[in-house]
Amino acid sequence: MTLQELYAAIDGSYDDAIARLGSDALIERILGKFLSDTTCPGVVEAWNSGDAAATFEAAHAAKGVCMNLAFSRLGVLASDITEALRPGNEALRASTDVDALVSELAAEYELVRAGVSAYVEAR
Numbered sequence: 001m002t003l004q005e006l007y008a009a010i011d012g013s014y015d016d017a018i019a020r021l022g023s024d025a026l027i028e029r030i031l032g033k034f035l036s037d038t039t040c041p042g043v044v045e046a047w048n049s050g051d052a053a054a055t056f057e058a059a060h061a062a063k064g065v066c067m068n069l070a071f072s073r074l075g076v077l078a079s080d081i082t083e084a085l086r087p088g089n090e091a092l093r094a095s096t097d098v099d100a101l102v103s104e105l106a107a108e109y110e111l112v113r114a115g116v117s118a119y120v121e122a123r
Contacts, residue, residue: 001119003027010071010115011108017070028123030069031116039065040074040109043081047102055102056085062105074112077105 003024007014021027039062046054059081066075083089084096 001122003119006115006119007070010112011073012112013070013072015070016072020068020070027069028120032120034065034069034116035113035120037065040078040105043078044102044106044109047098052085055098056082056087059085059105071112074105074108077101077108081105 001009003017004014006012007017017027018024021030039058042058043055043062046058059078063075063078063082066078080096081098081101084093084098084101086092
């Protein structure tokens with residue numbers, strides 16, 4: 001599997017990743033670190049514990065990780081959660097099903113993690 005194939009399989013953007021990070025070698029190095037990163041699972045954990053402020057912080061961190069790696073769908077979900085929980089965005093939060101977004105993020109994270117894991121293990 002190539003990096004381009006991985007990105008296609010996980011609804012990411014290889015072109016954005018290479019533009020942002022500059023080389024396949026750097027992308028591969030960061031992909032390996034993604035497997036031990038706890039930001040996405042932290043969103044789910046914080047939300048399940050009922051801590052909206054911690055969920056906001058975790059989602060904001062996850063958004064950065066995902067956008068830097070150009071994990072498009074995962075990054076959008078983290079961004080949507082961040083904006084819904086951003087202090088001062090009460091109207092958006094009231095109109096957003098954060099439970100559904102967190103569930104979607106958890107499912108998408110598992111798909112991305114499985115794809116990245118398979119890619120890293122094949123190297």
